[in-house]
Amino acid sequence: MIPILLIAGNFVRENRWPLITLLAYVAVFGGGVAFLGNPSLEDTTFLLRSVGVYGLAFTALLAASGINNDRRTRRMLAVLAKGIHRGQYLAGLLLGTMLGAVIYGLVVGLVGSLTLARYSRSPGKLWELVGVLLASFLLTATVSLFFSTFLHPLIATAAAALTLGAMALGGRLLGGPWTNILPTYALADAMVSFSLHGWHAPWTACGWAIVQAVVFGGLTTVVFSRRDIAVAVE
Amino acid sequence: MSSVLQYDQITKQYGGFMRPAVTALEDFSLAVHRGEIFGFLGPNGAGKTTAIHLAMGFVRATRGTGNMLDRPFGHAPTRRRVGFLAENVALYHRPAARLLRFYGALNGMRDPQLARATRDILETLELTDVADRNIGKFSRGMLQRIGLAQALVNDPELLILDEPTSALDPLGRVAVRELLLRARHAGKTIFLSSHLLSEIELICDRVGILHRGRLARMGRTSDLLESSEQCEVVARGVPASSFPQASSMTEDGLVRFTVARSAQRAEIERVWSLGGEIVRVNPVKRSLEDIFVELTSVPSALGSRLSGKAANDQRPTTND
Numbered sequence: 001m002i003p004i005l006l007i008a009g010n011f012v013r014e015n016r017w018p019l020i021t022l023l024a025y026v027a028v029f030g031g032g033v034a035f036l037g038n039p040s041l042e043d044t045t046f047l048l049r050s051v052g053v054y055g056l057a058f059t060a061l062l063a064a065s066g067i068n069n070d071r072r073t074r075r076m077l078a079v080l081a082k083g084i085h086r087g088q089y090l091a092g093l094l095l096g097t098m099l100g101a102v103i104y105g106l107v108v109g110l111v112g113s114l115t116l117a118r119y120s121r122s123p124g125k126l127w128e129l130v131g132v133l134l135a136s137f138l139l140t141a142t143v144s145l146f147f148s149t150f151l152h153p154l155i156a157t158a159a160a161a162l163t164l165g166a167m168a169l170g171g172r173l174l175g176g177p178w179t180n181i182l183p184t185y186a187l188a189d190a191m192v193s194f195s196l197h198g199w200h201a202p203w204t205a206c207g208w209a210i211v212q213a214v215v216f217g218g219l220t221t222v223v224f225s226r227r228d229i230a231v232a233v234e
Numbered sequence: 235m236s237s238v239l240q241y242d243q244i245t246k247q248y249g250g251f252m253r254p255a256v257t258a259l260e261d262f263s264l265a266v267h268r269g270e271i272f273g274f275l276g277p278n279g280a281g282k283t284t285a286i287h288l289a290m291g292f293v294r295a296t297r298g299t300g301n302m303l304d305r306p307f308g309h310a311p312t313r314r315r316v317g318f319l320a321e322n323v324a325l326y327h328r329p330a331a332r333l334l335r336f337y338g339a340l341n342g343m344r345d346p347q348l349a350r351a352t353r354d355i356l357e358t359l360e361l362t363d364v365a366d367r368n369i370g371k372f373s374r375g376m377l378q379r380i381g382l383a384q385a386l387v388n389d390p391e392l393l394i395l396d397e398p399t400s401a402l403d404p405l406g407r408v409a410v411r412e413l414l415l416r417a418r419h420a421g422k423t424i425f426l427s428s429h430l431l432s433e434i435e436l437i438c439d440r441v442g443i444l445h446r447g448r449l450a451r452m453g454r455t456s457d458l459l460e461s462s463e464q465c466e467v468v469a470r471g472v473p474a475s476s477f478p479q480a481s482s483m484t485e486d487g488l489v490r491f492t493v494a495r496s497a498q499r500a501e502i503e504r505v506w507s508l509g510g511e512i513v514r515v516n517p518v519k520r521s522l523e524d525i526f527v528e529l530t531s532v533p534s535a536l537g538s539r540l541s542g543k544a545a546n547d548q549r550p551t552t553n554d
Contacts, residue, residue: 003340010326010336074324078384081290082340083314228248228293230283 003084007092012099014069015062019100022058023107026051030108034115044115045195048126051108052133052191056140059101060160063141064153066093067224076229087221094145094217101137105130121196128201129194135206136187140164142216149224180204183212237301238392238423239266239289244298246284258284260447262298266425271418273438273455274427275522277530280444282427283321286396289425290318303392314341317390321397321427323381327370330361330380337384348387355383358413374401382410386417393417393424399433411437431522435459441522443529450529458525464518466492467501472510477501492518 012019030047033039039047067090070076080089109130113123143163147156164184171182179186186205193199246259259281266272276282287293288300291308305312325333334352343351356362359379364372369380378401385393393414399407407430414424414437428434434441435455442452451458469489477491489510493501502512 006336006339013328014326074320074322075326077290077292077320078318078323078325078337078381079340080292081313081316081318081320082337083311083342084340085310226294228287230287230292 003082003088004092004095007079007084007089008095008099011066011093011096015096015100018058018062019103022054022104025054026104026107026111030111031114034111034118039115041119041121041196044112044119048108048112048129049191049194052129052136052194055101055104055108055133056136058104059097059137059141060144060157061153062100063094063097064144064148064156064160066097066145067148068153071229080229086225090145090217090220090224094141097141097145098134098138101134101141105134105137108133116196125194125196125199129191132187132190132201132206135209136184136191138213139184139187139209139216142213142220146216146220146223149220149227180208183208236268237265238268238303239272239394239425240264240301241285241288242299242301244285244288244295244300246281246288246293247296257447259288262444262447262449264442264449264452266423267440268423269418269421270439271414271424271426271437273434273441274425274444275429275431275434275441275526276444279446280530281447282444283396285444286318286394286425286427289394290316314388315391317385317388317393317395319381319385319393319395319398321400323377325369325377325381325384327368329366329368330372330383331356331365333369333380334383334387338387341388343388351387351389355387358386359383360409375403375406378402379406382413386413391422393422393426395424396427397429398426399428399430407433431526435522443526445530451525455522459519459522460517463495464492465495465498466490466516466518467498467505468513468515469505469510470513472505472508476504476508488513 030051033047034044067076070079076089080086109123109127112126116123116126140160144157144160147159147163151159167182168185168188171179171185174182180202183202183205186202187209190199190202190205241262241264244259244262245257246262247255247257249255262281262285264285274282274285284293288295289302289307290313291310294308300307302309303312303315326336328336331352334355335348338348338351353362356365359382361376361379361383364376369377372380378398382395382398385395399410402410411433414426417424418437426434426438438455440453441455441458443450467490469491470487472489474489477489491501498515502515505512
């Protein structure tokens with residue numbers, strides 16, 4: 001477990017500037033609009049939905065670039081020369097991505113809670129949305145990481161988007177239990193339709209998202225364990 | 235003698251899917267014995283780095299098997315007992331001491347052992363003064379030293395070093411050479427790939443020369459350097475003119491000349507027949523460079539199949 005934590009911490013440190021920039025955007029822009037402007041409740045919920053989408057894009061790109069960056073810079077060699085399994089390395093990258101995602105979710109939740117406090121509204125639904133976002137981030141990160149084991153990060157991100165999109169389409173078309181089993185449609189719908197009234201978090205779909213993240217994590221380990229990772233000196 | 239690193243008829247090909255396959259190693263067999271410093275030589279693109287990456291588990295063999303410390307290549311827990319330095323050191327940009335702690339901890343080391351090992355290795359490699367400086371600000375020589383430090387911090391049984399002194403100044407090279415000799419004295423095994431033939435000649439017990447994916451020559455360094463084909467004869471009391479091949483006649487009347495081993499007996503008898511006296515007969519010493527050039531300037535059968543430079547250019551990991 002310690003190697004995974006070390007790699008995760010290092011991954012967050014390596015990606016601290018994009019993460020800080022995104023957090024600053026949420027904190028400064030979101031906070032600024034909420035406290036200096038006079039947004040309506042609808043504007044606030046729209047902002048909360050949009051930062052969710054930013055978070056998804058950020059998570060996908062972050063997860064997809066981890067392997068490629070370490071490989072291109074040859075830093076991967078010194079790490080995988082140590083007594084760790086490739087699965088531990090991948091788990092470290094995924095945990096690092098999710099640490100960034102959790103920090104992002106917390107900042108969204110805090111800024112949103114402070115904004116809602118101005119309207120004397122309970123932030124309970126908002127924190128449920130943060131939970132849904134984190135489940136979505138996890139699935140997105142795992143699928144992106146899977147494709148990044150054999151594709152360029154940008155292509156991997158596109159492939160992840162296509163896969164998740166296909167799952168959403170399948171869930172929508174098949175309906176019934178498939179809406180939860182192929183959870184992306186349910187998660188996306190929950191994000192887009194978020195409101196403080198009459199909105200319910202799709203927890204079953206979140207559970208399936210976590211299950212699928214585990215499956216994709218396993219697949220990622222299998223594929224990456226069979227890959228040659230050395231690259232030529234630049 | 236037990237082997238700590240063993241390649242058994244390993245072939246490694248790159249490409250193959252939508253690209254022509256390129257053979258980096260073919261039927262490569264080698265055994266590195268415990269407690270020795272093994273010099274691994276070869277021209278650029280010979281397959282040295284591929285061989286090292288196979289041992290570390292970075293790439294997988296197309297055919298054949300290999301063992302490192304009695305475990306198959308790629309066995310993760312075994313790598314805790316190995317120190318590895320890649321050519322062109324690439325490490326995360328963090329303060330030197332923290333970086334060493336990071337890599338040591340990845341190898342399962344914990345405080346206080348890790349703190350002590352970090353302090354000791356920084357001191358040994360004269361990096362104590364820059365322990366808190368981010369390595370992103372290091373010179374190339376300092377980077378190479380921190381690279382060596384991360385390879386040594388876990389006190390490994392086996393050291394696999396790819397060009398460990400290429401960026402060092404002469405003093406740095408001497409320091410690393412002494413460090414490696416001390417490591418051997420402490421019972422460590424060192425597998426050393428280098429282009430610095432003089433370094434190899436000075437410290438390696440055995441040498442293997444790789445050429446176009448095949449082991450062209452292997453043996454004890456002293457045996458390789460000793461020519462089996464020629465010897466130097468030093469005689470006294472004979473005119474130098476009697477021996478056209480004589481290189482010089484010294485002030486004390488000594489005549490030196492080099493003869494083929496096959497003609498050695500006849501030449502000695504000629505010295506005697508001329509009333510001279512043999513002072514000594516020694517095998518001619520060659521430099522590793524001579525042997526290296528001799529072996530690697532002749533294309534091997536495999537090399538001719540690979541169509542020379544084109545093959546080298548396509549090979550992804552042959553950065554040696």
